[in-house]
Amino acid sequence: MRYPFPVGKSDFIQGDEAVARAAILAGCRFYAGYPITPASEIFEAMALYMPLVDGVSIQMEDEIASIAAIIGASWAGAKAMTATSGPGFSLMQENLGYAIMTETPIVVVNMMRGGPSTGQPTFPAQGDIMQAIWGTHGDHMLIVLSPSTVQEAFDFTIRAFNLAEKYRTPVVLLGDAELAHMRERVYIPNPDEIEITYRKLPRNEEEAKLPFGDPHGDGVPPMPIFGKGYRTYVTGLTHDEHGRPRTVEPEVHQRLISRIFRKILDHRDEIISYETFELDDAEIAIISTGIVSRSAIRAVKILRERGVKAGLLKLHTIWPFDFEVIEELAERVRKIYVPEMNMGQLYHLVREGANGKADVELIAKIGGEVHTPMEIAERVVG
Amino acid sequence: MQIRFAGIGGQGVVLAGVILGEAAAIEGLNVVQTQDYSSASRGGHSIADVIISKEPIYDVMVTKADVLVALHQLGYDTVKDSLKEDGLLIIDTDLVKPDRDYIGAPFTRIAEETTGLALTVNMVALGYLVAKTGVVKKENVEKAIRRRVPKGTEEINLRAFNVGYEEGSK
Numbered sequence: 001m002r003y004p005f006p007v008g009k010s011d012f013i014q015g016d017e018a019v020a021r022a023a024i025l026a027g028c029r030f031y032a033g034y035p036i037t038p039a040s041e042i043f044e045a046m047a048l049y050m051p052l053v054d055g056v057s058i059q060m061e062d063e064i065a066s067i068a069a070i071i072g073a074s075w076a077g078a079k080a081m082t083a084t085s086g087p088g089f090s091l092m093q094e095n096l097g098y099a100i101m102t103e104t105p106i107v108v109v110n111m112m113r114g115g116p117s118t119g120q121p122t123f124p125a126q127g128d129i130m131q132a133i134w135g136t137h138g139d140h141m142l143i144v145l146s147p148s149t150v151q152e153a154f155d156f157t158i159r160a161f162n163l164a165e166k167y168r169t170p171v172v173l174l175g176d177a178e179l180a181h182m183r184e185r186v187y188i189p190n191p192d193e194i195e196i197t198y199r200k201l202p203r204n205e206e207e208a209k210l211p212f213g214d215p216h217g218d219g220v221p222p223m224p225i226f227g228k229g230y231r232t233y234v235t236g237l238t239h240d241e242h243g244r245p246r247t248v249e250p251e252v253h254q255r256l257i258s259r260i261f262r263k264i265l266d267h268r269d270e271i272i273s274y275e276t277f278e279l280d281d282a283e284i285a286i287i288s289t290g291i292v293s294r295s296a297i298r299a300v301k302i303l304r305e306r307g308v309k310a311g312l313l314k315l316h317t318i319w320p321f322d323f324e325v326i327e328e329l330a331e332r333v334r335k336i337y338v339p340e341m342n343m344g345q346l347y348h349l350v351r352e353g354a355n356g357k358a359d360v361e362l363i364a365k366i367g368g369e370v371h372t373p374m375e376i377a378e379r380v381v382g
Numbered sequence: 383m384q385i386r387f388a389g390i391g392g393q394g395v396v397l398a399g400v401i402l403g404e405a406a407a408i409e410g411l412n413v414v415q416t417q418d419y420s421s422a423s424r425g426g427h428s429i430a431d432v433i434i435s436k437e438p439i440y441d442v443m444v445t446k447a448d449v450l451v452a453l454h455q456l457g458y459d460t461v462k463d464s465l466k467e468d469g470l471l472i473i474d475t476d477l478v479k480p481d482r483d484y485i486g487a488p489f490t491r492i493a494e495e496t497t498g499l500a501l502t503v504n505m506v507a508l509g510y511l512v513a514k515t516g517v518v519k520k521e522n523v524e525k526a527i528r529r530r531v532p533k534g535t536e537e538i539n540l541r542a543f544n545v546g547y548e549e550g551s552k
Contacts, residue, residue, distance in 0.1 A: 012400075012407035012415075178442055183400060183415040185407040294440040370442050 001191065004052040008190040015153040015179040016083075018186050019109055020045035022157035023081050025189070027196055028107070029055035030080040032069035034062050034088060037121040038177040039111040042083040063088035067095040067108065074104045075234060077225035079161055083109035085177070086128055087118055089135070096170055097136035098236045100260065103212065103221070105164035105199055107157070109173045111180040114368050123368025124178035126290055126341040132172045133319045141261045143171045143271060144319040148293040150184035156316065162197035163271060167263055168220050174318070176341070178291050178370055199223050202230065212256065213241035219263030264320060273316040274325070278304060282311030284380055285333040285358075287326070287350050289315040291370055292339050298373030299339075303380055310380060318346070326353025330360075337380055339363035339371050383517055386447040386464060387430040387507075388457030394504030395453065397530065399430025402508060404526035405518040406434045414439045427460045434517060449515060451507050452478045453489065472511055474503070485514065487549050493542055502542035509546025520547060 005011070005021055013021070020042050023031070031046040033039075043057070050057035056073075060066040063084050070080035084092065089110045099106050112128045114120030128135075132144045143163050147153040153175060160171040200222040202208035207215050207222050208230040214221060221241075224230045233243035238253045246252040264271065278300050279285065288296040293314040303310035313329060315322075326349075330336060336358050338347040347362040354360050363379050365371050385402065389395040396417045403415035411434050418429040431444040450465040451472045452458035458478045465471060473486040487510060493503040505527070512523055524540060531539045 010407065012404045012413065178416065181417060182442065183403055183413075184439075185411075185413055291442060294442055298440045372445055373440070374445075 001053075003191075004049045005188065007188050008193075010185050010187050012183055012185055013150065014041055014181055014183050015147075015150045015175060016041035016111070016181070017045050018150045018154040019083065019157045019173065019175070020049065021188060022154040023107070023161065024049050024053055024055075025191060025194060026079065026158045026161035027198075028079045028081050028161060029053065030070060030073035030078040031055070031057040031082065032060050032066045032073070032080070033082050033084065034060055034066050036085045036088050038113055038180040039083040039085050039088075039109060041180070042109060042111075063091040064095065067092040067099070067106070070106050071095060071099050071102070071104050074106050075226050077228075079105070079165065081107040081109065083111065085111050085113045085121075086115040089128060089131065093131075093135045096142075097138060097140060099170040100136065100140045100142055101236045102234050103168040103223070103260065104170065105168050105223075106170045107160045107164055107173060108170060109157075109175065112174065112176040114366070120368050122177060124176035124291060124341060124370065125366065125368070126176060126292070126345070127366075128174065129289075129318065129340075129342065129345040132174050139257050139261075141264045142169055142319065143167070143264065143317065144174055145171065145316060146174045146289045146318050147179065147316075148290050148314065150179065150182060150186050152316070153179060154186055154188070158194055158196075162195070165197045165199040166220070167267065167271075168199060168223055169264060174290065176291050201225065205230070208232075210241045212239055212243050214259060219259050219266060268320055268322070271317055271320060272322045274322065275314045275316065277312040277314065279311030279313060279329070282309050283334045284308060284310040285313060285329055285336045286310060286376065286380070287313045287315065287336055287338050287346070288340065289318050289346060292341060295371045295373045295376055296339060299376035299380070302373055302377040306377075306381065308380065315346075321349050321353070323349075323353040326350055327355050327357060330354035330358035333358055336360045337363055337376070339365070339376050341365055341370065383434050383449070384441075384444040384447050385432045385434070385449045385451070385511070385517065386444045386461060387432075387451045387453070388461045389428050389453035390456050391426050391428045392501070393428065393453050394501060395428040395457070396430045398451075398504040398508045399432050401523060401526045401530050402511075402518065403432050403434075404530060405522040406432070408522045408525055409518055411436060411518075412439050414442065416443050418443070427457050429457065429461055449511065451511055452480070453503060453507060455479065470515070472507070472514065474507070486510070489546065492545060492549065496545045497538050497542050499538065502539060505539045505542035506546035506549070509543040509548075510550035513547045513550025
């Protein structure tokens with residue numbers, strides 16, 4: 001297989017471009033989208049690359065149609081992705097729920113910009129954290145990843161596809177305008193250096209008849225491919241193991257939704273990932289995700305130089321959320337600071353995790369600029 | 383090293399930053415390049431930041447610039463406070479009236495005289511910067527120019543870069 005970009009070497013590229021290249025290497029062969037700042041460069045790259053790898057890139061009439069198209073493509077057997085920003089992400093919410101309910105592996109990228117509404121198109125924000133988790137209606141479970149460097153944008157995109165395929169679920173990659181347009185040196189691996197996961201297919205007719213069952217006991221049913229010989233019913237209505245609508249029996253709904261939660265929560269340890277800096281002897285903890293983590297690392301260095309025992313917990317997976325790790329941390333630090341580019345979202349999750357065992361303080365910043373390391377350090381020193 | 387380019391839309395400020403960043407990446411250095419521009423495609427302020435280091439880089443934008451390259455008064459006025467007190471200010475001497483010590487040359491005029499195109503001003507200024515600071519090797523910038531400028535414009539951009547480099551070597 002020849003790739004339309006150099007592999008096995010470093011390149012100097014934007015976050016958006018890194019997402020596109022990673023998707024191609026992860027096996028994505030269907031992209032549908034609608035242009036929007038600051039995610040348009042993902043679409044541009046996909047439009048360029050897809051024809052060269054026998055894939056499809058298509059511009060739809062809007063973001064509702066874009067996510068609908070990738071859900072269809074996924075059921076036809078393709079790894080599929082769309083990318084957008086706040087206003088488009090809002091439009092995608094209903095079909096994001098449809099993808100959760102029909103257990104369709106898709107990757108949805110949201111490069112966050114200032115909102116609400118059309119807000120600040122060219123400026124970064126983290127105002128969609130709660131929306132990424134709870135934006136669609138109804139009880140649901142999905143996976144949300146949050147990169148802070150262009151290399152992580154690349155690595156987490158590959159991970160997003162692997163998790164989507166493994167757990168038959170939508171995965172949201174939550175970046176921001178700064179990361180989308182930032183250029184950094186990134187290592188683009190050879191295909192044989194990366195692990196790629198593919199969805200489970202039915203092994204026999206018996207399994208194929210249970211596209212929403214649990215034949216393997218791991219909560220993840222094998223997924224049949226449209227046009228490959230089986231008859232499958234796919235619906236957003238509450239359905240039984242065969243996919244048939246069963247909307248009036250409480251136990252059918254309980255069984256389905258519980259399994260959709262269980263298939264992700266039972267594998268929390270594998271899905272959740274984070275990084276720590278100087279946390280072992282820390283008395284002050286900073287907890288951050290995404291682009292702000294860069295400034296938080298620098299803030300920790302500044303604070304250590306001043307003799308403050310500070311450390312950082314940098315969250316890579318923000319849903320499912322690791323409440324336990326926060327509580328353990330809260331038990332051994334004096335105070336937790338949460339810098340984020342919104343009026344307080346991750347903060348509420350951290351407070352729930354801390355469970356009253358440490359004081360949690362929000363360092364909110366909006367308007368389009370990432371916190372400077374000094375802004376974080378000065379709040380900690382007081 | 384933190385380097386900031388400041389001008390107005392249409393001067394190729396971002397491309398100058400990208401090419402400098404690419405040259406640093408070719409040398410194996412860590413580099414982050416970001417930009418800040420208003421929504422107007424021409425006429426609004428345009429800022430490109432390049433941070434180059436042997437160490438990992440956590441900053442996302444220039445906080446205290448070691449070098450500020452100002453190609454237009456509007457860009458200069460927008461970000462002049464971000465230049466360190468002992469930082470180096472490089473200006474287009476026809477278009478920027480600074481309120482501190484500076485070096486520079488009439489980059490836009492030189493561009494017009496050399497290539498007939500004012501829009502190669504970014505390459506002239508980049509050449510001048512590279513000659514004055516030695517932040518990256520000249521041949522790596524030339525490599526980056528060949529990779530990044532629109533096809534068919536490589537020679538004209540290289541010529542502008544080299545004229546700027548000579549001006550900076552004087």
